[in-house]
Amino acid sequence: MSLDPARVLDLDPLLDDPKTRIVVCCGSGGVGKTTTAAALGLRAAERGRKVVVLTIDPARRLAQSMGIDSLDNTPRRVKGVEGSGELHAMMLDMKRTFDEIVEAHADSERAAVILANPFYQSLSAGFAGTQEYMAMEKLGQLRARDEWDLIVVDTPPSRSALDFLDAPKRLGSFLDGRLIRLLTAPAKLGGRAGMKFLNVGMSIMTGTLGKLLGGQLLKDVQTFVAAMDTTFGGFRTRADATYKLLQAPGTAFLVVAAPERDALREAAYFVERLAAEDMPFAGLVLNRVHGSGAAGLSAERALAAAEDLDSAAAEPAGSAAAENLDDSGIVDQGGGKAGLRNSPDTYGSSESPASETSAPDDGSPAATDRTAAPDSTTATDRTAATDSERSIDQLTAGLLRLHAERMQLLSREQRTRDRFAARHPEVAVAEVAALPGDVHDLVGLRDIGNRLAAHRPELPES
Numbered sequence: 001m002s003l004d005p006a007r008v009l010d011l012d013p014l015l016d017d018p019k020t021r022i023v024v025c026c027g028s029g030g031v032g033k034t035t036t037a038a039a040l041g042l043r044a045a046e047r048g049r050k051v052v053v054l055t056i057d058p059a060r061r062l063a064q065s066m067g068i069d070s071l072d073n074t075p076r077r078v079k080g081v082e083g084s085g086e087l088h089a090m091m092l093d094m095k096r097t098f099d100e101i102v103e104a105h106a107d108s109e110r111a112a113v114i115l116a117n118p119f120y121q122s123l124s125a126g127f128a129g130t131q132e133y134m135a136m137e138k139l140g141q142l143r144a145r146d147e148w149d150l151i152v153v154d155t156p157p158s159r160s161a162l163d164f165l166d167a168p169k170r171l172g173s174f175l176d177g178r179l180i181r182l183l184t185a186p187a188k189l190g191g192r193a194g195m196k197f198l199n200v201g202m203s204i205m206t207g208t209l210g211k212l213l214g215g216q217l218l219k220d221v222q223t224f225v226a227a228m229d230t231t232f233g234g235f236r237t238r239a240d241a242t243y244k245l246l247q248a249p250g251t252a253f254l255v256v257a258a259p260e261r262d263a264l265r266e267a268a269y270f271v272e273r274l275a276a277e278d279m280p281f282a283g284l285v286l287n288r289v290h291g292s293g294a295a296g297l298s299a300e301r302a303l304a305a306a307e308d309l310d311s312a313a314a315e316p317a318g319s320a321a322a323e324n325l326d327d328s329g330i331v332d333q334g335g336g337k338a339g340l341r342n343s344p345d346t347y348g349s350s351e352s353p354a355s356e357t358s359a360p361d362d363g364s365p366a367a368t369d370r371t372a373a374p375d376s377t378t379a380t381d382r383t384a385a386t387d388s389e390r391s392i393d394q395l396t397a398g399l400l401r402l403h404a405e406r407m408q409l410l411s412r413e414q415r416t417r418d419r420f421a422a423r424h425p426e427v428a429v430a431e432v433a434a435l436p437g438d439v440h441d442l443v444g445l446r447d448i449g450n451r452l453a454a455h456r457p458e459l460p461e462s
Contacts, residue, residue: 007421007425007426007427007428007429008428008429008430009282009283009284009285009428009429009430010428010453011040011043011430011452011453012043012047012453014252014282015040015043015044015047015049015150016044016047016048016049018149019249019250020150020250020251020252021143021149021150021151021250021251022139022143022150022151022152022153022245022246022250022251022252023037023040023150023151023152023153023251023252023253023254023282024153024155024246024251024252024253024254025037025040025152025153025154025155025254025256025285026155026253026254026255026256026270027155027255027256027257027263027266027267027270028257028262028263028266028267030258031256031257031258031263031287031288032256032258032285032287032288032432033154033155033256034055034061034062034154035061035065035287035439035445035448036154036254036256036285036287036432036448036452037053037055037062037152037153037154038053038055038062038065038066038089038152038154038445039439039445039446039448039449039452040152040254040449040452041053041087041089041150041152042078042081042087042442042445042446042449043446043449043450043452043453044085044149044150044152045078045081045083045085045086045087046081046082046083046085046446046449047083047085048083048084048085049085049149049150050085050086050088050147050148050149050150051085051086051087051088051148051149051150051151051152052075052087052088052089052090052142052147052148052150052151052152053087053088053089053090053152053154054090054091054092054135054138054139054142054151054152054153054154055071055089055090055091055092055154056091056092056131056135056154056155056156061438061439061440062089062091062154063089063091064440065439065440065441065442065444065445066078066087066089066442066445067079067080067441067442068089071089071090071091072090072091072093072096073090073091073092073093073096073097073100073138074090075088075089075090075142076088076089076090078442080442081442085149088148092131092134092135092138094124094125094130094131094134095124095125097134097137097138098123098124098130098134099115099124101137102114102115102120113223114224117220117223117224118220119220119221119223119224120224123224131156132155132156133235133239135153135155135156136239136242136243136246137238137242139151139153139242139245140238140241140242140245143245165273165277246279247277247278247279247280248280249280251279251280252280252281252282253274253279253280253281253282254282254283254284254285255267255270255271255274255281255283255284255285256284256285256287257284257285257286257287258286258287258288259286259288259289259290259413259416259417260413260416261416264416264417264419264420267284267420268420268423268424271284271424271427281427282428283427283428283429283430284420284427284428284429284430285429285430285432285452286417286429286430286431286432287432287434288432288433288434288435289413289431289432289433289434290406290409290410290413290433290434291410291433291434292403292406292407292410294403295407295410297403297407298407299403299404299405299407299408299411300404302400302401302403302404302407303400303401303404305397305400306396306397306398306400306401306404307397309393309394309396309397309400310393310394310397417429430452430453432448432451432452433451435447
């Protein structure tokens with residue numbers, strides 16, 4: 001089945017709407033989220049909005065495609081944008097964002113103690129969920145500044161929607177919760193009671209966090225908590241505020257996927273989870289969809305024609321294989337060497353068209369030589385023509401097999417998409433064709449944006 005027109009995702013009205021302040025691109029890794037986010041940001045900017053794109057992609061493709069030497073935690077304006085809008089881009093620096101929170105909520109002396117603490121350094125650099133939490137922290141900071149009309153977020157390459165939606169709450173609960181306070185309890189107790197609490201605390205810490213530091217773990221945690229306890233304890237509060245921001249009407253979630261079974265299964269899970277969390281879901285962007293300019297030629301017919309050509313490679317012109325190709329319109333006979341395949345001048349006569357038009361008079365020496373050795377010249381011409389015919393047949397058969405493989409790929413993609421559509425008929429979809437290479441500049445991003453807004457399905461109708 002083909003896409004219902006009512007289910008084709010129309011992105012321009014979403015980007016143009018001044019009420020749309022945040023667009024979040026989410027999905028599994030490797031499906032083109034970063035490129036999609038950058039293309040949407042560029043398109044919105046060139047349609048008059050002031051946009052910032054926040055990416056968490058470690059490959060730094062966004063910086064390269066936007067002509068920026070490097071991205072960091074500060075939004076940088078992108079040059080070469082057409083139209084009246086502005087485009088800014090930045091890449092999340094997870095540790096730097098955490099440091100900024102410390103510096104914003106502590107005096108210089110206390111901030112220095114926290115920043116130098118080994119437990120804090122491990123926590124800010126690699127604790128599970130920190131990247132997702134800091135992405136939401138940075139989103140909240142950008143939205144609070146009210147400097148941009150639109151914020152486009154490229155979410156972390158999480159393995160599951162649960163990571164993206166739950167990590168901020170998990171980290172906030174950890175930093176504000178009982179676990180941290182339990183680990184500080186031994187310092188306030190003495191004797192056997194203190195050792196008992198110490199053992200309990202270390203057991204929980206080992207089971208929950210794993211090995212972060214070593215023998216100095218408890219002391220470092222106690223120092224960290226003592227330094228931050230009266231300075232900033234509002235991680236959970238900020239996480240809740242950002243979560244509500246994501247649920248607000250001015251936010252739109254786009255799930256990005258490829259037309260592959262695993263990617264669309266993950267996309268279906270994202271869609272269901274967003275609905276369960278009352279997140280404003282806009283639609284699905286289906287990236288890297290393959291198409292064909294000869295979709296009317298099925299894989300079965302292409303393979304059958306290729307087999308006919310293989311079996312007829314040693315046959316003279318005018319064979320059943322060539323006739324079948326002509327009848328089915330598989331090979332274009334209108335020009336090039338293919339137009340000479342069945343020419344009677346080539347294969348029905350001992351003389352080529354060229355020799356006829358330039359033949360010398362019968363009394364010339366050339367005419368005498370031609371008359372003296374007609375058989376050898378004719379045999380050579382026929383051998384060359386047969387070899388040329390075989391080469392063309394082999395090339396055509398190879399192209400037909402490539403086409404058959406492409407049509408089989410299209411068929412798989414279509415079945416996968418149709419299964420998703422049957423499961424989620426309410427989801428609007430925008431399809432983007434697979435490109436021959438990576439996007440590495442604004443021209444490529446602009447092309448992706450145009451394809452996103454083209455309102456046409458890339459997959460053929462079945």
